Amino acid sequence: MLTILITCNFIACDIPEYEAKYRFESEEISITGIRQFKKNKNNYEIRFDASNLLASMMFSSKFNIDNNIVIPKTYDIKIKPKFLKRDQLVIFNKQEGLIQSSGQNPWQTTMMKSDAVFDPLNVQIMIRMYIKSGLNNFVLNILDMQEGGFKEYVFEIKNIEKCFVGEIEYKCRILERSRENTDRIVTYYLAEELDFMFIKIIDSSPDKTNTLELKEILSFG
Template sequence: MNSKNKLLFMTFLFINFVIGDIPSYSAKYTFESDEISISGVRSFKSDLNGSEIKFEASNLLANLFFSSKFKIINGEVIPETYDIKIKPKFLNRDQSILFDQVKTEISSSGSNEWISTYKEGNQIYDPLNVQIVIRSLVKQELKSFNLNLVNMEVGGFKNYIFKYIRNEKCDFDEKTLNCLIYERTQLDSNRKVTYYLAEELEYMFIRIIDSDEETTNRLTLKEILSFG
């Protein structure tokens, strides 16, 4: 193993085992896309039985439900399940993903059905639990890192690059907060996700902007219902 590969290997070891304490919370967010604008509650809770992040929202046009269940063992996020249920008039989508750590296998049922395997030692996250990892690594002042996210459509995973861009003042709840801005990109892709993380709120996401050449989706924090 050459020195460059050794450095990469040690970096991934570091990432896998440094997930720190992230406080539980419940907060109201607004999701906006070209098709819909909807407000709902996103929450994170963790106890001896496991951890869960979920987002629930509904209006006259749509019902959205996202849930990620996982464990945090020795500082490492261990995915278990990821579920999506979307019932607007313009799109019906249900998908359930199961992470089998024993078989090193990920399976999907519902709108997209597939089974894929991965090499033991590869850490693969879902779109929700990866945010716990991001917050923890930002809290530890990492300026750049790579993470693997499950490919929801066909299985396997995609590797994403996360980089610190700048600090910026963010207004929330009549307060001015110090936000750290990170961007997520992928090689050979025009898609970019920008994260605004508030230092004073244990690096909660104040705003997430997901954009490519055709569309832009935004998730914006509106109100904190409980924290810690």
């Protein structure tokens, strides 16, 4: 269950729409694409589309927000070619208390109506709302994409640093995500001047490191 409650109201924590160019880098691939946060009344979507001569990838998270809590609807992943291939659709059916995954990792898991479980994309909206409300540490449950269920992660502000997008300087909160009994650490760089938009995300574990970095803001607000 969610262990921290947001203290601000939704208006104060409203997150602006944006469209931006991000670069994703891993040992297998380096690719640049467009990341968007869109909203239509209480329907929201975070989406990343990227392609080059070797590969294409699409990530999409659709959700609502109710009483300052993200309510997931669907999480969709499509990655090609074969050496990276991944195709998975997760549907959250809160009324029936089910989360169902189809594609590469098929599974079904139950959830309590009181459970607050987030996917890897929409959890970023919760992070931004929490940081914007003044919290420096909190706990969130993130969906286990491989096996179903969820895992509890601890988030903690570690520092405040200057960070740059090209020649533009921002004041960034450095947020670290960790979990007991694992060596995986995810570090988020959130720019205060951009309502804590993500400048960079570094996902590090002993066997690999993935980085997503902002290259250019195309629209904001």
